[in-house]
Structure formats: C-alpha cells, structure tokens
Amino acid sequence: MADEEQVAILRQGVEVWNRWRKENQYFMIDFCCANLNNANLSNANLGNATLWGASLHKADLRKANLCKADLRKADLRGANLIDVNLSHANLREVRIDEDTHLDKKWQLVWAILNPDQAIVIRSLNDIDLSETDLVRADLRDFDMMFANLSETNLHEADLVCTNFINANLSNIDLSYARLVYASLCEANLCGANLRGVQATNSNFEGANLTGACIASWNINSQTNLDNIVCEYIYLGYNPRDGYTDRRPSDPAQIFAPGDFARLVQKAQETVDLIFRNGIDWQAFSNAFQTLKADRVKVEGSDRTFSVRAIENLDDGSFVVRINTPKDTDKGAIERTFQAQYEAELKQLETAYREKLQGQEREIELYREQLQYTRQQNTDLTDIMKLLAARDSRTIHITGNEIKGTGYAEDLNGSGCTEGNTQTNLSSQSKASDR
Secondary structure (H helix, E strand, O other): OOOHHHHHHHOOOHHHHHHHHHHOOOOOOEOOOOEOOOOEOOOOEOOOOEOOOOEOOOOEOOOOEOOOOEOOOOEOOOOEEOOOEOOOOEOOOOEOOOOOEEOHHHHHHHHHHOOOOOOOOOEOOOOEOOOOEOOOOEOOOOEOOOOEOOOOEOOOOEOOOOEOOOOEOOOOEOOOOEOOOOEOOOOEOOOOEOOOOEOOOOEOOOOEOOOOEOOOOEOOOOOEOOOOEOOOEEEEEEOOOEEEEEEOOOOOOOOOOOHHHHHHHHHHOEEEEEEOOOOOHHHHHHHHHHHHHHHHHHHOOOOOOEEEEEEEOOOOOEEEEEEOOOOOOHHHHHHHHHHHHHHHHHHHHHHHHHHHOOOHHHHHHHHHHHHHHHHHOOOHHHHHHHHHOOOOOOEEEEOOEEEEOOHHHHHHOOOOOOOOHHHHHHHHHHHHHO
16 A cells, blocks of 8 residues: 555645655655545656555646656556656556547557457657567567667567568567567677577567677577677576676777677577586486487487586586587476486486495595595596696697697597597596595
8 A cells, every 4th residue: 555654745745745755765665555636746756666556646747757667557547647767667557548648659558468458559660669678578460660669678579570670679679579570680789688588580680789788698590680780688697797708808908890690699509507506527427328318319420429628617516518409498408418428417416325235424424525526527627637647639728718629539539549538537536436
C-alpha cells in the first residue's frame, strides 16, 4: 500500500512536494494503489515512483517527471499527460481511454505493451522510441528502418524477423532478446547490450558494434557479420561493474579491420571446458578421449575436435579450449565432457580407496594432497618448464595463454613418440599414491 506520509506531502501541492523530494532524494517513493483522482500534479517530480495500481483518474500530470516510474495497472482514464516525461516508465496494463491526453510516442509504447487493447501498425519506419521500456515486447516482423531506439530496453523482447536496417540502436538493451532472422544492416549498435541475445541467422552487415557487449550471445554460421565496424568490444558482464573483458584489452588500442570477425569466428569454433577447483590430468585425458570417440560416432571423424589452448582466467578458473565445428551443439559437448570427467574422478578415488583399504585417515590425507596437486596442475609455468625440455616441439606463449603443438598434441592424443610428457602429467595426480 501507499506511504500515507508521502501521500499527505503530495497533497500539500507540487511546490511543497518537489522541495521535499529535493531534500529527500534517496527516499523510495511509494504511491501503490493511492487515490490521486483529480489531483493537480503538473510539473511534479514523480521519477522512480511506484504508482502500481494507483488511481489517477482525470489527474493533471502535464510536464510531470515520471521517468522510470512503475505505472502498472494504474488508472489514467481522462488524465492529462501532455509533455510528461515517461522515459523508461513501465506502462504495462495501464488503463487509458479516449479522454486520456498522451503524446503520440507514449501512445505507441502503451499500444505495443498492451496488444490486447490496441492495434499497432507494424510499419514504424523513422519512428522515435528512444529511452522507452519495451521489456518482453512482441515486435515480430515489425519494420523499423531508420527508427530511433537509442537507450531503449528490449530485454527478452521477441524480435524475430524484425527490420532494423539503418536504425539507431546505440546503448540499447537487447539482452536475451530473440533476434533470430532479424536485419540490422548498417544499424548503429554502439554500446549495445547484446548479452545472451539469440541472433542466429541474423544480418549485421555493415553494423557498428563499437563498445557493445556480446557476452554469451548466440550466433551461428548463418549470422552475417560482413563489414562490421568495431573498434572494441566487451566479452563479459557483471551487475557491479557492467561491461567487462574489453577486447583489445589495452584501452589505448582498437581493432584493426577484420579483427572483430576473427575474434567472433574463434568463439564460434571453440568450446571452453572450465575447471574451478584445479584439474586432474589423468581424468581429463580419459574423459577427453572418450569424448573424441563419441564425436567419431556422431560425425564420422574427430579431425576438427582438438585442444586449441589452455588458459588461466583472472578469477582463478582454468580453461581448456577445444576446437569444434561451427554448428556443433556446444552445450551438449560441455555436459557430456563434465559428466565423463566426474565419472573418471570417482573411478580414480574408488581405486585409491581400495588400495588404502578403508584407512580413513590416509584417505583424508590423500584427498588433501590430491586437491593441492590439482591446483598445481593449473600452473602454466610448470607446464611451460615441462615443455621446455622437449625442444623439438613448437610452443607459442601469449600473456597467460599457451598455444601450439607439444602439450596440446599430448592432450589431443596425437601420439607422444618422444619423451614421456603424458606420463609425467598423469604422474602428478598419482604422486599421493607413493
């Protein structure tokens, strides 16, 4: 229910209310289900206010600030909202009628969000829908060429086959939206949030993605990324810091022509197997060989299925990056490998238990030593030293990542014809047995 103290202040007049808001700007404003019928709220500062279910029948809201206000289920029949600021306001299930005075932009937003109450023309070329809240909106097959949707929130929206050619989509939130078969040729997507977006079979030709976040986005070989303009991109996101993991990593550097396409192609053709508690190389090797055998059954060959790189991440995780065909179900590979890896770990532990014949103290010491060993197995410096002893192989080291032949070949099962690299790697896991 509404905060009655705040309602009382508001009823003293807009001047008193705005002065109170200025002095108490961090207070949450709650007018949920409040009776504000016929209220004179012209020029009132109601930004970020909760007006869910509020009754504003015939209220005067001219030039009021309702930016980011929650107006769900509010009654605005007969209300005057001319020149009101409704940027990012939630207009779902708002009640309006023929006597409600509302600017055309917000009439359209209301109609899009309440399709059961209005008919929306799907041709919206050159329309201004910037800074609007269209979360989970259904815009399938809409024609929005040259439209302005800058800073619009289209989180989880249905945008299948939508036409955004030459549209201004700068700083738009398209996170987890369905952008399948959409056309975004020459669109401005600078700073766009594309996190988790489904963009398979979509056309981004000539679009500008500078500063966009593509963390966990889903594209396929039919997604057109030809002639993309992109100076830098973000591959990560978290609620505290926003966009993270900038590429190029150096803020003073920008992509050369073609760099973005190569970065995305690399992501399309790899799967990251992530280990957060160290790695047991013996279990990894067994699980990986089983996975390769499964790929032979499915695809008839394991030629494209190999280790591409190993890497330590900033959060302490360890990654083994696997080459895969572009259209492989990467989620299925991750699940299958993880299940096999866990099975191998259990099998190894069972073997040690049998050798120790139920001596609980020795088993506990074994577990402690094994955990330490698995963490040590992620030390790329130790791996580099191991490889340095095999000078007939080629190693490429960039930052905290090792690529190339040698160690990766051993992981891929390409045959260790010299030395005993695989045995040495596995022997670290077996050290506690001695």
